[in-house]
Amino acid sequence: MKLLILGGTEFVGRAIADEALGRGWEVTVFHRGHHPAPPKVTDLKGDRTASGGRAALARGTWDAVVDTWWGAPSAVRETARLLSGRVGHYAYVSSRSVYAYPAPAGLAEDGPLVDGSPGDGDVDYARAKRGGELAAEEAFGERALSVRAGLIIGPGENVGRLPWWLLRIARGGPVLAPGPRELELQYIDVRDLAAWVADAVAAGRGGPYNLVSPPGHTTMGGLLAACVRATGSGAELRWSDPEAVLAAGIEPWTGLPIWLPPGELYDTMYRGDVAKAVAAGLRCRPVAETVADTWAWLQGIGGVPPQRPDLPRVGLAPEAEAAFLRG
Structure with a gap:
């Protein structure tokens, strides 16, 4: 396979480049030069x-071509038009944010947009x-793939x-753990996304x-427990009711990343139907592996994430x- 990645130097694009190179594919990356390109690629x-x-x-x-662009759709349109006669398929890394809010639990790809x-x-x-999805479809028709990722x-x-x-x-001590502990999460490990896109x-x-993973691939409790195990810290998870966390003015998602209390936004983010992707070969690794590998990567770069x-x-x-913990 000859693969062109529009991006290819950070997070999702880099993971796709690494996956393709691991398969022995010929990879070209096109980027703005803000970050170094992966080794063994053609660098544009x-x-x-x-x-x-x-x-x-x-x-x-x-x-x-795989396009990870997140900005103006007009940039996707012009690029897709330029490539339309010279590329077989166009995969656009989109988002489940394209669904009209609120997206009910169990919403599949045919939901309102x-x-x-x-x-x-x-x-x-x-x-x-x-x-961006529409721009890719305009130029490539049925040869356009929209990858609607979540977290x-x-x-x-x-x-x-x-x-x-x-x-x-890793700092240890008492840690505010937003409940409920059994709150189900739905996410995708970037490497599993890359493997599915390549397939x-x-x-x-x-x-x-x-x-994204099937709903309930892990829970908030499972995620944070995996963090404790991976870091080897003596952190004490202090589980707190979502009502108390919200009453204290603590913001879900931004103040406490990943966590969303039950409700419309939770259903939108964490209850999507992924049967179509699973039928097309989606495989999701255990949360413990994602957490441990992310911790190892963090340690390898000095503990300061990009x-x-x-x-x-x-x-x-x-x-x-x-x-909050003092009450």
């Missing part, structure tokens, strides 16, 4: 948002991802959600797929946590 540089920024893509043929346009410029994240964690994470929990628990483009799959510049840092301030 350019900025899709700049005049003439796609010049490096004007020549070449590939079996498939947000409005979006392939010609949109800078719009909110949900509309941008939907517009993505694992080694290389540059958002900081799982790294925050690992680093907090899908090799098989020529098209259309939308929800790509941070996407377009996103705020997540995590509860130590003084706020201490104040």
Whole structure:
């Protein structure tokens, strides 16, 4: 396989590049040069948002392209048009955010979607991802694959959600653990996403797929317990009712990463139907493996995770946590 990755130097794109290289594929990455490209790839540089920024893509043929772009859909449209006669399939890494909110529990790929346009410029994240899907479909039709990922964690994470929990628990002491302990989570290890995408483009799959683990792959309790085991810390998890956490003004998702209390947003994020992806070969590794490997990666880079510049840092301030635990 000859694979072109639009991106390919950070988190999701890098995981897909590593997966493809591990399969012996010929990999080309096209990126802005902010981060080093993986070894053993053909390295093309350019900025899709700049005049003439796609010049490096004007020549070449590939079996498939994987696009990890998260910005203006118009950049996807122009790139897809440029490649349409020279690429077999176009896989766009989208998001389950494209579903109209609130998405009920059990929603499959045929659920109602947000409005979006392939010609949109800078719009909110949900509309941008939907517009990106439409841009890929406009140029590639049934040869366009929309990978609707949910929460993505694992080694290389540059958002900081799982790294925050690992680093907090590694410090030890009493830790605010938001309940309920049995709260089911739905996420995807970035390496499992990469493996599924590689299989899908090799098989020529098209259309939308929800790509997260089946609901209940782990629980909040299972995740945090895995963090305690991986770090080997003496942290004491202090489980607290979600009502008390919210009453204290502590924000789900941002203040306490990954955690969402039961309700509409929880159903939207953590109760999606993934039967279609499972039937197409989705395999999800145990949470303990994801957590342990992420901790090993963090230690290997000195304990300071990378941070996407377009996103705020997540995590509860130590003084706020201490104040809550004091009651």
